[in-house]
Amino acid sequence: EIVLTQSPGTLSLSPGERATLSCRTSQSVGSSYLAWYQQKPGQAPRLLIYGASSRATGTPDRFSGSGSGTDFTLTISRLEPEDFAVYYCQQYGSSSWTFGQGTKVEIK
Amino acid sequence: QITLKESGPTLVKPTQTLTLTCTFSGFSLNTSGVGVGWIRQPPGKALEWLALIYWDDDKRYSPSLKSRLTITKDTSENQVVLTMTNMDPVDTATYYCAHKSSGYFRYHFDYWGQGTLVTVSS
Numbered sequence: 001e002i003v004l005t006q007s008p009g010t011l012s013l014s015p016g017e018r019a020t021l022s023c024r025t026s027q028s029v030g031s032s033y034l035a036w037y038q039q040k041p042g043q044a045p046r047l048l049i050y051g052a053s054s055r056a057t058g059t060p061d062r063f064s065g066s067g068s069g070t071d072f073t074l075t076i077s078r079l080e081p082e083d084f085a086v087y088y089c090q091q092y093g094s095s096s097w098t099f100g101q102g103t104k105v106e107i108k
Numbered sequence: 109q110i111t112l113k114e115s116g117p118t119l120v121k122p123t124q125t126l127t128l129t130c131t132f133s134g135f136s137l138n139t140s141g142v143g144v145g146w147i148r149q150p151p152g153k154a155l156e157w158l159a160l161i162y163w164d165d166d167k168r169y170s171p172s173l174k175s176r177l178t179i180t181k182d183t184s185e186n187q188v189v190l191t192m193t194n195m196d197p198v199d200t201a202t203y204y205c206a207h208k209s210s211g212y213f214r215y216h217f218d219y220w221g222q223g224t225l226v227t228v229s230s
Contacts, residue, residue, distance in 0.1 A: 001171055001172075030213075032212075032213030032215075033213065033215050035215075035216035035217075037155075037217075039155075044204055044220040044221065044222055044223050045155065045204075045217075045220055046220070047216060047217060047218045050214070050216040050218075051213060056218065088154065088155055090155075090157075090216065090217075092215030092216070095168050096157070096168065096170065096171065097145070097157040097160070097215070098157060099147075099154055099155040099156065099157065100154070101154045102154050102155075
């Protein structure tokens with residue numbers, strides 16, 4: 001099973017700042033199979049990015065995804081108040097899906 | 109408009125079997141490539157994928173939980189059912205169902221239900 005490790009666990013930033021979230025996989029993952037989700041308290045996850053870099057419908061362009069192989073990154077160019085949430089990466093491989101443990105982006 | 113909604117018991121006793129139903133609309137599970145998955149989230153913890161069923165009745169299970177899970181579909185009723193046997197307090201979680209779209213390289217979940225909290229306690 002492919003393990004996803006997200007870092008940092010918590011990111012404390014101010015509105016307007018840039019956020020860089022990392023997702024490392026224990027084995028190489030096809031870029032097409034890497035996605036990012038945003039989850040706010042009491043809500044279901046929301047798909048942000050799929051195929052490592054494609055924005056889902058409704059995802060603002062301040063969100064961008066990049067990476068390949070075992071290293072993937074979600075970048076939020078300028079944090080808006082509504083962006084403070086938990087972010088999960090997810091991969092598909094060997095007929096199985098796995099999620100990372102999440103990165104919490106909190107207001108500094 | 110795609111929607112999904114989970115239903116089932118909110119409380120189960122240890123060793124019992126949990127049965128959850130996902131009722132969906134806005135898509136058909138007869139469409140090639142489409143799937144419905146189940147994902148859970150213990151309170152304050154990360155997401156964990158459990159199972160997925162494809163339009164052609166192909167099924168995939170989490171390796172760590174495979175022996176306890178069964179996923180089925182009723183296309184005519186637009187429902188997917190997940191059963192989990194031998195429930196334990198560590199299985200206390202919010203259980204989500206989610207839509208996997210068709211198309212090449214589309215192995216993400218683009219629509220989610222609101223989730224249902226299941227507590228395992230005697």
